Amino acid sequence: MKYRAPNPNCKCGQPRRPHGRYCQACHAAKQKVYRARMRAEIKGSVYAEAVRKAKMRILLAAIREERGNLCAAAVRLGVHRNTISRAMREVGLTAQQVKQYIREDALKKEAA
Numbered sequence: 001m002k003y004r005a006p007n008p009n010c011k012c013g014q015p016r017r018p019h020g021r022y023c024q025a026c027h028a029a030k031q032k033v034y035r036a037r038m039r040a041e042i043k044g045s046v047y048a049e050a051v052r053k054a055k056m057r058i059l060l061a062a063i064r065e066e067r068g069n070l071c072a073a074a075v076r077l078g079v080h081r082n083t084i085s086r087a088m089r090e091v092g093l094t095a096q097q098v099k100q101y102i103r104e105d106a107l108k109k110e111a112a
């Protein structure tokens with residue numbers, strides 16, 4: 001493969017910040033959103049809580065469907081493997097909790 005120099009511009013067309021992915025304006029906008037989200041999470045906003053619960057449900061469903069295989073669950077959700085790990089960390093799910101959940105689900109299926 002031929003080497004392609006990275007695009008020196010932000011996606012908006014302005015030049016990037018040094019060592020950054022975005023221009024100054026886009027970076028400031030991203031920071032603003034990020035800080036607002038962190039503040040909302042600290043305050044325990046209803047929205048953040050709803051998103052957290054929905055994320056957890058989606059993650060657990062996908063991981064259960066793939067019998068605990070995180071790579072396969074990532075493919076199923078159309079995200080990268082690392083995104084699953086990060087999302088699990090964000091919603092406060094540990095690998096042990098997921099395993100426990102899958103085991104309980106398997107037992108329920110056996111009983112039914």
Ligand SMILES: [Zn+2]
Pocket residue numbers: 010011012013014022023024025026027
């Ligand atoms: Zn920009």
